[in-house]
Amino acid sequence: MVKVAALIVAAGRGKRFGGELPKQYLPLGGRPVLRHSLARFAAHPDVALVRAVIHPDDRDLYDAAAHGLTTLLEPVPGGAERQDSVRLGLESLVEAAPDVVLIHDGARPLIDGALIDRVIAALGEQPGAIPALPVADTLKRGNGRLIGETVERANLWRAQTPQGFRFPDLLAAHRAAAGRTLTDDAAVLEAAGASVALVEGAEDNVKITTPIDLARAESLFRGPGEPRIGSGFDVHRLGPGSSVTLCGIELPHDQGLIGHSDADVPMHALTDALLGTINAGDIGRHFPPSDMRWKGAPSSIFLAHAGALIDALGGRILNVDITMMCERPKIGPHRARMANKLAEILRIPASRISIKATTTETLGFTGREEGIAAQATALVALPF
Numbered sequence: 001m002v003k004v005a006a007l008i009v010a011a012g013r014g015k016r017f018g019g020e021l022p023k024q025y026l027p028l029g030g031r032p033v034l035r036h037s038l039a040r041f042a043a044h045p046d047v048a049l050v051r052a053v054i055h056p057d058d059r060d061l062y063d064a065a066a067h068g069l070t071t072l073l074e075p076v077p078g079g080a081e082r083q084d085s086v087r088l089g090l091e092s093l094v095e096a097a098p099d100v101v102l103i104h105d106g107a108r109p110l111i112d113g114a115l116i117d118r119v120i121a122a123l124g125e126q127p128g129a130i131p132a133l134p135v136a137d138t139l140k141r142g143n144g145r146l147i148g149e150t151v152e153r154a155n156l157w158r159a160q161t162p163q164g165f166r167f168p169d170l171l172a173a174h175r176a177a178a179g180r181t182l183t184d185d186a187a188v189l190e191a192a193g194a195s196v197a198l199v200e201g202a203e204d205n206v207k208i209t210t211p212i213d214l215a216r217a218e219s220l221f222r223g224p225g226e227p228r229i230g231s232g233f234d235v236h237r238l239g240p241g242s243s244v245t246l247c248g249i250e251l252p253h254d255q256g257l258i259g260h261s262d263a264d265v266p267m268h269a270l271t272d273a274l275l276g277t278i279n280a281g282d283i284g285r286h287f288p289p290s291d292m293r294w295k296g297a298p299s300s301i302f303l304a305h306a307g308a309l310i311d312a313l314g315g316r317i318l319n320v321d322i323t324m325m326c327e328r329p330k331i332g333p334h335r336a337r338m339a340n341k342l343a344e345i346l347r348i349p350a351s352r353i354s355i356k357a358t359t360t361e362t363l364g365f366t367g368r369e370e371g372i373a374a375q376a377t378a379l380v381a382l383p384f
């Protein structure tokens with residue numbers, strides 16, 4: 001069994017970030033940035049030892065950030081440069097003698113377990129491995145404010161952390177490189193002539209360098225928004241008529257749906273489901289049947305209104321699912337047209353709209369063709 005240790009370097013002052021508090025102690029999702037980095041390594045099943053390297057002035061901030069993470073080793077003080085902090089951290093692990101050490105920036109809080117796995121796995125083949133992403137932009141070397149030259153970007157990678165190494169190799173390389181300034185640990189091992197593998201990094205594994213990075217990390221951490229679910233149900237009676245309108249599509253039929261508006265049952269159920277996601281009451285509250293403006297009105301008005309209310313809150317409709325209950329007309333042949341119609345009203349892709357139908361096996365009012373029922377569910381993401 002390989003003994004893996006992780007050193008989380010967090011002794012920097014965050015000069016490029018600015019501000020009073022070093023960036024690794026600023027809140028991300030309500031907790032210090034550094035806590036996320038520590039917690040993710042502490043939770044990894046293959047990492048036996050986790051130690052932070054901190055600035056001596058930050059002990060109280062560290063204690064608050066690490067509170068409750070009981071498996072962490074005592075932190076050790078770092079040095080003036082990142083490289084010094086790593087070396088001091090490595091020296092502190094000599095007695096523990098891990099086989100492998102992972103060096104991670106405390107300022108990269110969104111590290112995920114799969115990336116840690118990839119780095120550890122690559123160390124079976126090479127003495128060092130780092131996560132990296134290929135450079136996608138065209139690169140220019142500047143000459144003052146002018147372009148000096150365009151740099152060939154083939155084979156250029158953006159290095160991330162955690163960078164993994166066989167512990168004795170990295171310790172020896174760092175001791176040998178003391179006094180030089182190298183910006184990552186791969187460079188220290190490269191300087192010692194050893195080979196370092198590149199493994200796939202992750203776009204989310206952002207290093208917080210400036211305030212924009214923290215804002216980006218916050219939005220990545222919080223994800224697409226707060227999920228809100230809503231449900232709706234509606235019934236309309238069938239009566240004399242020659243067509244029914246379902247999901248905005250008029251279908252010839254030997255009866256019609258009776259209602260104050262166009263009696264589009266599934267569209268009403270969907271409108272209620274959407275209103276439910278934002279706790280905005282039901283369709284009757286927004287469009288009372290007593291109001292003559294809505295007599296014979298197309299239900300698209302109601303649905304568009306629910307969509308606009310969600311929009312006004314900065315929400316996003318993720319998907320909707322409708323089930324109609326009727327013996328006839330058959331819905332299957334019209335599903336695509338119905339989904340397209342709803343997509344057009346809600347301004348979302350039709351692929352996010354599911355239209356289903358069922359008979360009730362001739363049972364009940366729908367089975368006796370006295371009415372048509374519909375239920376709908378909607379999922380919306382609201383900003384936190």
Ligand SMILES: Nc1ccn([C@@H]2O[C@H](COP(=O)(O)OP(=O)(O)OP(=O)(O)O)[C@@H](O)[C@H]2O)c(=O)n1
Pocket residue numbers: 009010011012013014015016017024053078079080081082083085086104105106107108207208209
């Ligand atoms: N003397 C140092 C300098 C940096 N780091 C750590 O190395 C990581 C990457 O460094 P960087 O983003 O450059 O952080 P700072 O040095 O704090 O930032 P700046 O260069 O803007 O001052 C950070 O987690 C930082 O705390 C460290 O442990 N010791």
Ligand SMILES: C[C@](O)(CO)[C@H](O)COP(=O)(O)O
Pocket residue numbers: 082105158159160161183184185207209
């Ligand atoms: C180690 C590192 O995060 C890899 O991208 C980076 O080199 C740290 O460099 P910085 O200049 O200290 O931000």
